[in-house]
Amino acid sequence: MTEERALCRLEEIADGKARGFPGVSGGFMGLLAARQGGRVRVYVNACPHIGVPLEIMPDRFLDGAGRRIVCAVHGATFRIEDGFCLTGPCAGDSLEAVPARIDAEGTIWVPAEAGA
Template sequence: MTDERRLCRLDEIPDGQARGFPGAAGSFIGLFAVRRGGAVHVYVNSCPHVGVALEMMPDRFLDGAGEHILCAVHGARFQVEDGFCISGPCAGDSLEAVPARIDAEGAVWVPADAGA
């Protein structure tokens, strides 16, 4: 089994919203998680277009309707469920998904090296 690190508790991410997190130790690239009910989708916080962080303000990863992940720099929109870019300069590309699991106590875990 690979080493894991705890991001947070699922209930620390409001349903239908997102939250950013630091990446692996020593990394400059962070992670973010989007909650949909009892599920969480975690991605590396890097737009596939030019590698910039997606949000301009902390934890602002979703469009105004909360339907899509939005790159604040170039306006690319990504599906929450799989990170696939549906519009913008990187249409057809995808965000880098991070495997995540929720334990019996409601903690969200990702690989220790996620975002490295």
């Protein structure tokens, strides 16, 4: 079985919002988790264009409507559902998805090395 680490409880991310998490062991890249109802999608917090973190202000990953992930540096937009880039300099690329699961107590788990 793959080692896992807990990110947070699902209830700690408001529905229609996203939250950032630091990289493991002081790594530069962290993770972002976007919640839609009882589902959460987790991605490496790096724009595929040049690898910069997607947000400038903490936890500001989504557009005003909460429907797309937005790179604050280049304005690229990504579908929350699969991380696919719709517009911007990396159109056609995708965010790096991280497998995530929610246990019966509502805790979000990801592989231990994710976001290293």
